[in-house]
Amino acid sequence: xxxxAMATRTGASADSLLLGANADPADASAGSAAGGAxxxxxxxxxxxxxxxSGMLRQFALNCVPGSFEADVLHLRIDPAAADRRxxxxxxxxxxxxxxxLRRDIRVVFxxxxxxxxxxxxxxxxxxxDRVTAASAAFADDPAVKGxxxxxxxxxxxxSIKPGN
Numbered sequence: 001x002x003x004x005a006m007a008t009r010t011g012a013s014a015d016s017l018l019l020g021a022n023a024d025p026a027d028a029s030a031g032s033a034a035g036g037a038x039x040x041x042x043x044x045x046x047x048x049x050x051x052x053s054g055m056l057r058q059f060a061l062n063c064v065p066g067s068f069e070a071d072v073l074h075l076r077i078d079p080a081a082a083d084r085r086x087x088x089x090x091x092x093x094x095x096x097x098x099x100x101l102r103r104d105i106r107v108v109f110x111x112x113x114x115x116x117x118x119x120x121x122x123x124x125x126x127x128x129d130r131v132t133a134a135s136a137a138f139a140d141d142p143a144v145k146g147x148x149x150x151x152x153x154x155x156x157x158x159s160i161k162p163g164n
Contacts, residue, residue: 043060046100047119049100050096050097059081059085061118061120061123062081063078063109064117066110068105072107073097073107073108074108074109074110075107075109075110076109076111076116077112079113082111085109090107093107094107130162131161133162134161134163138155139155
């Protein structure tokens with residue numbers, strides 16, 4: 001799959017940007033990696049390529065695309081981020097995506113049940129997994145075990161941070 005930014009530079013259609021570089025818009029009814037018919041194939045990549053930053057970027061990464069049909073992009077919002085949704089954020093997101101795709105689109109937002117796999121949630125879960133793995137590795141370290149046994153120490157799990 002080509003990068004969204006690369007597809008834009010090469011003059012690819014907006015449909016191929018949203019459906020994936022090798023996708024056929026006629027196949028949109030079959031669904032995409034995002035799970036909805038005609039949904040953007042790589043939402044985080046599209047957010048990056050559109051140059052979103054700051055609060056607008058964070059809001060976008062707390063959404064997942066549902067579908068994109070007839071220039072209407074349906075985004076599903078994580079309920080935990082719904083309080084960041086304002087008219088200004090909605091308008092700025094629609095404008096930025098329209099500018100990037102070089103066509104006017106409309107964005108429709110739907111608040112979904114908790115637990116939706118947004119890019120922001122996936123990143124947080126990956127970080128949590130890294131912390132858990134670092135904590136387990138620290139606790140299993142022979143030197144740490146020896147110090148705990150010798151001095152009766154306890155490990156403060158909150159103080160353990162994974163390395164890069």
